[in-house]
Amino acid sequence: MTTTKITLEDCRAMDARDPLAKLREQFDLPSDVIYLDGNSLGAMPKSSLSRAQEVITKEWGVGLIRSWNTAGWFDMPRKLGDKLARLVGAKDNEVVVTDTTSTNLFKVMAAALRMQKDKAPKRRVIVSERNNFPTDLYITQGLMDMLSSLGSADYELSLVDGAEGLQAALTEDVAVVLLTHVNYQTGYMYDMADFTAKAHKVGAVTIWDLCHSAGAVPIDLNGANADYAIGCTYKYLNGGPGSPAFLWVNAKHQETFWQPLSGWWGHARPFAMEPQYDPHQGVKRYLCGTQAITSLALVENGLDTFADTNMQELRTKSLAMTTLFIDLVNQECAGFPLTLNTPLDTKYRGSQVGFEHPHGFAVVQALIERGVIPDYREPKIMRFGFTPLYIGFEEVWNAVAVLKDILETKSWDQPKFHQRGTVT
Numbered sequence: 001m002t003t004t005k006i007t008l009e010d011c012r013a014m015d016a017r018d019p020l021a022k023l024r025e026q027f028d029l030p031s032d033v034i035y036l037d038g039n040s041l042g043a044m045p046k047s048s049l050s051r052a053q054e055v056i057t058k059e060w061g062v063g064l065i066r067s068w069n070t071a072g073w074f075d076m077p078r079k080l081g082d083k084l085a086r087l088v089g090a091k092d093n094e095v096v097v098t099d100t101t102s103t104n105l106f107k108v109m110a111a112a113l114r115m116q117k118d119k120a121p122k123r124r125v126i127v128s129e130r131n132n133f134p135t136d137l138y139i140t141q142g143l144m145d146m147l148s149s150l151g152s153a154d155y156e157l158s159l160v161d162g163a164e165g166l167q168a169a170l171t172e173d174v175a176v177v178l179l180t181h182v183n184y185q186t187g188y189m190y191d192m193a194d195f196t197a198k199a200h201k202v203g204a205v206t207i208w209d210l211c212h213s214a215g216a217v218p219i220d221l222n223g224a225n226a227d228y229a230i231g232c233t234y235k236y237l238n239g240g241p242g243s244p245a246f247l248w249v250n251a252k253h254q255e256t257f258w259q260p261l262s263g264w265w266g267h268a269r270p271f272a273m274e275p276q277y278d279p280h281q282g283v284k285r286y287l288c289g290t291q292a293i294t295s296l297a298l299v300e301n302g303l304d305t306f307a308d309t310n311m312q313e314l315r316t317k318s319l320a321m322t323t324l325f326i327d328l329v330n331q332e333c334a335g336f337p338l339t340l341n342t343p344l345d346t347k348y349r350g351s352q353v354g355f356e357h358p359h360g361f362a363v364v365q366a367l368i369e370r371g372v373i374p375d376y377r378e379p380k381i382m383r384f385g386f387t388p389l390y391i392g393f394e395e396v397w398n399a400v401a402v403l404k405d406i407l408e409t410k411s412w413d414q415p416k417f418h419q420r421g422t423v424t
């Protein structure tokens with residue numbers, strides 16, 4: 001426990017010592033906003049605007065159809081995959097940037113089930129967490145329903161609570177373990193190498209969803225000997241709203257990777273226009289159809305914001321910020337009904353902090369009106385994301401000062417703060 005009080009001067013001194021402080025210059029952020037939601041939608045790199053202009057006016061406007069060859073559009077999913085690979089412990093030719101996380105999960109879940117069925121037909125259980133991000137569970141249910149309704153196989157989705165529940169669910173019946181590396185509600189981070197080894201021990205394979213960890217924490221997919229991974233690029237990777245997601249497969253499973261969204265972009269010879277599907281031998285077999293090029297191009301600008309740093313440096317700053325935030329909330333907002341839902345042990349903490357409050361939704365709306373932007377997740381969770389590329393320590397102080405004021409004055413208790421928009 002710290003006995004001395006943390007002051008604004010302490011936070012300013014941390015900014016002065018911060019070797020990553022200059023990286024913020026790469027982003028366009030409104031000056032009157034403290035942006036603590038980079039875990040949901042990353043900030044805009046300054047270079048994205050000129051890149052978007054180039055893609056639209058030059059490559060599309062002037063290059064027209066020629067740009068598929070001349071501007072490198074066709075190879076972009078793989079090239080961007082190589083660039084992203086270094087942030088997640090993958091190698092060249094192992095990652096593609098394409099489609100959405102939901103779609104990519106459908107592909108890898110189908111591939112994993114098929115591989116397991118060929119090896120051990122009796123394995124019929126898919127294990128995941130009850131508080132996993134819902135789309136992961138919905139996509140799994142959709143695939144299970146399809147397989148069952150077509151009379152192919154009946155799978156069971158076993159939902160567990162937390163790491164202990166998971167441990168108990170790992171039996172010889174399990175085909176696939178689907179885990180989100182950093183939980184979207186709590187920021188709890190799994191030990192990827194440990195749980196992958198435990199899954200392998202019972203003969204199961206792992207799918208890791210990296211949506212809340214890619215660009216947020218160090219990841220070593222090959223070091224952990226993971227099997228499959230998916231994730232998005234619009235959160236910590238700053239690719240822009242709805243930018244295409246990524247998909248990684250362990251090189252040892254690449255050849256057996258089969259997916260039902262077998263579109264022409266995954267074909268060995270897409271322009272041979274053959275009537276029969278024949279999958280590409282490399283990573284391109286993970287693709288489906290024509291890419292959203294404008295949006296895909298901007299993923300590169302997001303990835304380039306990591307060029308002058310590495311995940312270890314970012315991790316050091318991220319933990320310093322989340323720890324400062326937790327300590328400051330304890331110091332400044334004691335006596336209010338706030339319950340931390342994020343691990344205090346930094347080994348298990350992602351780059352976000354969650355506090356539950358009985359009126360969490362209204363408090364978050366009041367914060368947003370004052371220019372402090374976190375977000376709200378059911379049930380009662382106020383989520384504060386800390387992106388070391390562009391957030392500073394003085395901002396952490398200022399965010400807590402506004403939170404304190406809102407709680408003390410009860411300014412959150414106004415009708416307008418209780419009204420819900422479509423997106424929370």
Ligand SMILES: *Cc1c(COP(=O)(O)O)cnc(C)c1O
Nearest residue numbers: 100101102133180184209211232
């Ligand atoms: C954000 C997020 C998604 C989003 O999936 P989309 O297909 O991009 O909508 C999926 N899984 C997790 C764990 C997420 O955090």
